Amino acid sequence: MSLAVRNQIDVTVSLAGDAIAAVEILPRVRPPLGRLFAGQPAASLLNVLPRIFSLCAAAHQVAFLSAIEAARGETISLATRQHRIVMVVAERLAELLRGLFVGHCALDTTSAAAIRALMEGVSALLSSAEPSCGQVRREVTARVAIALAALGITNEDGAPALGNPLALSVAALEEDALNPTPMQQSFLSVADDRDVIERLVDDAGFCRCPHLEGRVPETGAWARQMMRDQLTLGRSGPAERLKARIAEIVRLHAWLGPGAHVETAEDGIIESYRLGPGRGAAAVECARGRLYHAVELDRQGQMSRFQFLAPTEWNFHARGPLVRGLQGAVLAAKPQAQGAVRAMVGSFDPCVGFTLNFREIGDA
């Protein structure tokens, strides 16, 4: 029984004077699900996923189901599609709001109560037979509104009320000691799905170190916002990512409330791809970015191959957006510098566990 596998990312920043000379990332070890799932009946594995991925259980289950259906050549009804989109959106809302609380308002008891109530509501929605219908969806919508108010987000544009902890966090991050310059950005989108899946299926090492012809795009709330606004050049500091998360919460809440219609859902939120007889894949846009599953079933319907690719593998890639955003940055105010770098790392993913180490390497 091995207890030695790592479930945390280690980031080491090398400083040459006031500048970041290098960033090294030691990734988490991926759980060997392919080995665990091999030979198991596909249907029996659906309930295993929430035990492993409790933070984004719905996204993993929807990706898994969608990939299995694609492998079998099955189609789903519009109502089923709507239920699944609502599940993914509700889970994304809860995760984004929980991330705001944990990262910026953890000492506020009113916010804690509101997030608790929201998480309970989302849990009830996810176990509901018809999550997009009726009372359970309205209840979650109401609880999101209460959580937003508790966090001080009462404006339609998502700007936190002046003086509250979240507004102070945004202001502090905007005056950060770390000052990344605007640069050309690259984002992972539904248009990349076919390339990603092809590599995921063909290359066993791809899921640990993904790239698209050398490109390592960013994924997550800020990437989604930039793609919606059709922007590729931008300042990519922690304040921008925090504001993007808040804006997305407001936008998803506005979608969930009036009816959560499929036709007005965000593009590419759930996509599935038939790769051949018994082979399928799916992509789901979850809180921290685009998640992929690929499956291969044998003639008895048992899993012969399973692969997944989490958003974190892109954002925390050794040549990925976090490294690009930090490398070469000049730390304007040394006493706050380590906190600024920590905020930058945390801004990519509100849930990821990481350690941050600094070392001085002298003038390079």
Place this chain on the structure above:
Amino acid sequence: MCLSVPAEVTKILADDLAIVSIDGISKEISIALIDDLAVGDYVLVHVGYALARIDPAEAKRTLQLLHELGSVGHELRS
């Protein structure tokens, strides 16, 4: 790919904190996101926060699964 780990609550502290036992190892965590926890309850823990209450049988099954995956160790140290 964020894994959470089952833990048994062994002591409730002030300020929404608690001591939990994760596979026999004690750790202080926040319980701000769970209502009315008591000693003996089982929770899922991720990066220092209890995220959900689970029943003991589910905790045992999950821990067994994580052992199979060999993924518990680092959460204990984080």
